[in-house]
Amino acid sequence: MPNTGKSSFLRAVSEATPKIGDYPFTTIYPNLGVVKVANEDSFVIADIPGLIEGAANGVGLGTEFLKHLGRTNLLLHLVDICQDKEDVYEDIKKIEVELTRYNKDLSCKERWLLLNKSDLLPNELIEELKLYLLSKLEDRIKIFTISALTGSGCQELIYQTYNWILEQKKK
Numbered sequence: 001m002p003n004t005g006k007s008s009f010l011r012a013v014s015e016a017t018p019k020i021g022d023y024p025f026t027t028i029y030p031n032l033g034v035v036k037v038a039n040e041d042s043f044v045i046a047d048i049p050g051l052i053e054g055a056a057n058g059v060g061l062g063t064e065f066l067k068h069l070g071r072t073n074l075l076l077h078l079v080d081i082c083q084d085k086e087d088v089y090e091d092i093k094k095i096e097v098e099l100t101r102y103n104k105d106l107s108c109k110e111r112w113l114l115l116n117k118s119d120l121l122p123n124e125l126i127e128e129l130k131l132y133l134l135s136k137l138e139d140r141i142k143i144f145t146i147s148a149l150t151g152s153g154c155q156e157l158i159y160q161t162y163n164w165i166l167e168q169k170k171k
Helices: 006-013 062-069 085-102 123-136 154-170
Strands: 031-036 042-047 074-080 110-116 142-145
Touching: 006 031, 006 042, 006 074, 006 154, 031 154, 042 154, 074 085, 074 154, 085 123, 110 123, 110 154, 123 142, 142 154
Parallel strands: 074 110, 110 142
Antiparallel strands: 031 042
């Protein structure tokens, strides 16, 4: 979805300098960033333009960018938590539907949910939202609370992502 902070997140965790703006669809091309981890290890993270309802059928930048997701190992799904919990859930479901419509294999990829903009809400509301989402989502999904603006929660997410990548290499 647009305006969730995807580019801000990329900037917070890497040395990439994507365009950041306070308007929908700031990102019109995928941006890549190298995320450095301890011991000089690193991995690449991509910021793709926001998907909207109908993307799998070519609405917006749609299929032009969904194809890039097929080359990823892990999908990090950012959502803006500064809205009603039902709207947050609906945004998540819309993206799930578009992934499935575009490619069922893509919808089966490991996906983690990043609740962004945590700096704007009290912890009690964030915890309530997490419980609500866990009760609504059928799949077992990892949920992280982050703030791309302040960097809160980003370092933990990076370490967990890196550990996940290492585990996948062992398989």
